[in-house]
Amino acid sequence: MPTAASGGAATSSAASGEQGGGGDVAAYVQAQRAYVKCLRENGVDAPDPDDKGNIDFGDDPALKKDAEFQAATEKCADHLRAVPESVEKGNQTELTAEQIKVKQQYAKCMQENGASDFPDPGPDGLGQGEWDQSSAGAKRAIRICGPIVGVPATPGPGKG
Incomplete structure (x- = not known):
């Protein structure tokens, strides 16, 4: 924002x-x-x-x-x-039930693929806290789980 x-x-x-x-x-x-x-x-x-x-x-x-x-x-x-x-x-706009489900799936995927400290979303789908994004496991989890939230697994070349 x-x-x-x-x-x-x-x-x-x-x-x-x-x-x-x-x-x-x-x-x-x-x-x-x-x-x-x-x-x-x-x-x-x-x-x-x-x-x-x-x-x-x-x-x-x-x-x-x-x-x-x-x-x-x-x-x-x-x-x-x-x-x-x-x-x-x-x-923040209120999330739909489907959006909350996607956030929950993303959190579970992150936790299972190397970012064990990735926080669960609250009942409203919001409220994710701090976690270590710099570890090798976290970076791997981001690559694996990114498509769940619309981030491509292999981003194209940067512009600029």
């Missing part, structure tokens, strides 16, 4: 190790207000954050490339805070 700094709604997880208590949300909203104030002081007509701190800059891809916007987001970056877990989860 895009962040406030990238020109989209501020819903990205940036080290969201915070718990979802009301105090975290209030502090996050306050930080987002300070971020918007800073952007405005630096020439960007930024919208007010909503009651959960989300800032909707719209879907204009040119905004990200705008030099004034880029300069303002750099100057104001110290106001950005991690999105509280409760806000982040509230911004």
Whole structure:
């Protein structure tokens, strides 16, 4: 998901190790207000954050490339805070039963093919936590299980 700094709604997880208590949300909203104030002081007509701190800059891809916007987001970056877990989860769309089943199949495949610490998804299909992605077993499991979630087993050549 895009962040406030990238020109989209501020819903990205940036080290969201915070718990979802009301105090975290209030502090996050306050930080987002300070971020918007800073952007405005630096020439960007930024919208007010909503009651959960989300800032909707719209879907204009040119905004990200705008030099004034880029300069303002750099100057104001110290106001950005991690999105509280409760806000982040509230911004995610609810998964269908089929999507949850796919997440469960993927987790089982990962666990059985070298990533034994890969977390099981919660009942809503979300909530996967930390796991070691750098081990040889994890890399093997990703290759084997990737097709379950639409990642090709042998990706084509990179572009660029």
